[in-house]
Amino acid sequence: MDITDRPRRLRTDGVRGLVSETDVRAEDLIAPIFVDATIDDRLEIETMPGHERVPIDESVARTREVLDTGVGAVMLFGIPNSKDARGSRAWAEDGVVQRAVRRITAETDAYVLTDICLCEYTDHGHCGVIEENAATDPTVTVKNDPTLELIERIAVSHADAGAEMVAPSGMMDGMVGAIRGALDAAGHRNVSIMSYGAKYNSGFYGPFRHAADGAPAFGDRRHYQMDPANAREAVREVRLDVEQGADVLMVKPALAYLDIVAALRGAFDHPVAAYNVSGEYAMVRAAADRGWLSLEEVAYESLLSIKRAGADLILTYFAEDIADRL
Numbered sequence: 001m002d003i004t005d006r007p008r009r010l011r012t013d014g015v016r017g018l019v020s021e022t023d024v025r026a027e028d029l030i031a032p033i034f035v036d037a038t039i040d041d042r043l044e045i046e047t048m049p050g051h052e053r054v055p056i057d058e059s060v061a062r063t064r065e066v067l068d069t070g071v072g073a074v075m076l077f078g079i080p081n082s083k084d085a086r087g088s089r090a091w092a093e094d095g096v097v098q099r100a101v102r103r104i105t106a107e108t109d110a111y112v113l114t115d116i117c118l119c120e121y122t123d124h125g126h127c128g129v130i131e132e133n134a135a136t137d138p139t140v141t142v143k144n145d146p147t148l149e150l151i152e153r154i155a156v157s158h159a160d161a162g163a164e165m166v167a168p169s170g171m172m173d174g175m176v177g178a179i180r181g182a183l184d185a186a187g188h189r190n191v192s193i194m195s196y197g198a199k200y201n202s203g204f205y206g207p208f209r210h211a212a213d214g215a216p217a218f219g220d221r222r223h224y225q226m227d228p229a230n231a232r233e234a235v236r237e238v239r240l241d242v243e244q245g246a247d248v249l250m251v252k253p254a255l256a257y258l259d260i261v262a263a264l265r266g267a268f269d270h271p272v273a274a275y276n277v278s279g280e281y282a283m284v285r286a287a288a289d290r291g292w293l294s295l296e297e298v299a300y301e302s303l304l305s306i307k308r309a310g311a312d313l314i315l316t317y318f319a320e321d322i323a324d325r326l
Contacts, residue, residue: 022308024300026070026326030113030273031319033066035059036079037096047207048278049285051317053079059100060107069323073111075167075315076100080121086129087121091153098161105162113194114158116151116168116179127170127224141223147172152182159188167250169196171224171237177244194248194273197238198260201225204253204279234260235267242268248313253277255302258309265310274306276316284318296322 010019036043036053043053054062063074078096080089089095097114104112119127128147147170155166166183168175176195183191201222226233238249249268251260252275264272284302288295299318306314 022304024303024307024314024322024326026319026323027072028307028312028314029071029303029319029323029326030073030075030313030315031066031071032075032077032315032317033059033062034077034079035096035100037081037099038079045207048282048317049289050321056096056099056103060103063104063108063110066320067108067110069320070326071319071323072109073113074104075113075115076104076163077115078120083121083123085123086150087118090118090121091150091157093157093160095157098157101158101161101163105164111165112163113165113167114163116154116158116166117170118147118150118154119170128172142170142172144172144174144224148174148178151175152178155179155191156182156186156188159183159186159191163191165192165194165248167194167196169199169250169252171196171199171226173240174244176241176246180245192247193245194250195238195241195246196250196252196275197241197246198234198257198264199225199250199252200228200257202228202253202256202277202279204256204277207278207282228256231260231263235263238264238268242270246270248273250275250315251311253280254306254311254314255280258305261306261309261311271312272310273313273315274309274311276302276306276314276318278317281317296325300325 034053035056037056039053039055042058045051045053066074076097080096082089101112101114104110117127119125124130126142128142131141131143151168158166168179176193179193248271249264250273251257254274254276261272261274284298287293299322303314303316
C-alpha cells in the first residue's frame, strides 16, 4: 500500500514536543483559597477533598504553599463571621478578605485576585439585594441596580486592601462599568477587572456552595445567571462588559462550556479566562479516589482542553496537583 501522508511521523518522542500545538504552564493557573473568619484551625472541605478552609492567621502560609508549586496567582474567597440581608461584611474594612489581602500582599509576592459577590455574605445566600417576598415567590429575584451600589463598595474595599484584580461574579447588568467607575474615583485606576461575563446557572457549583457557605436559602439563581442553553447570549453579555472596561473575560463553568470559551476567543482580543469549577474538580477527584482514573493525567488533560479551546488563564482547584508536572 502506498500511503503518502503519514501523520504518525510527527508523533515520535523526538519530534512530538516540537510540534505540540497547545501547552499548559503553571503561570497560566490561578489557585482558589478559602479564608474563613469563623475558625481557628484549618478545616477540610468535605465536598472538595484536598482543599481546606483556612483561618485568617493561616492565609499567608496557605498562599506560600501555592507559590512553592510554581503557581503565582491566588483568588481569595471569604467566609465572614456574620451575615445579614445586605451582606455588609463584604465591604467592611476589617472583613475576612480585606484582612487576608493585606497580610498576603505584605508578606508574599503572590498576584492577588478577589471574588466580588455577595452570596457568601448574605443571610439568604443570593448575590445581591433581594426583592420583597423573595422567600415565598419563586419569580422574585435580585434587584440589579441597588446591588451595583454594594459591589462598588466591595471592589473599592478590596483594592484599598491591596488586591490587584477584582472579579465580579454576580452577573448583574452594568457591574463592570459600576466597578470601573468606583475604582477610578477611589484612585485605583491600575486595579484590573476580571468579569465573569458568561456565568451560567449550572449544576456544577454544588461543592463550592458547601465550601463557601454560599448556597441560596430559597429559590435559585436562574433569573440572573445565564441559561445553559444559550451561546449567542454569551457573546452579547461579554461584549457589554468589554465596552464597560473589563480587562479579562471569564467563562464559568469551563469543561461543559468549551464552545463558549472558543467563541469568546474568536470574538474578542482580550485575555480569556475559564473557571474549572468545583463540580468538575470533585467528579475527577472522586473517580480517582476510587481508582477509576489517574488524577494527574485527567486533570492535565482537562486543563489542556480548556487551553486548546482558547483560554489564556484557568482558575482551577487542580492548580497545585499538577504544578510539578507543568
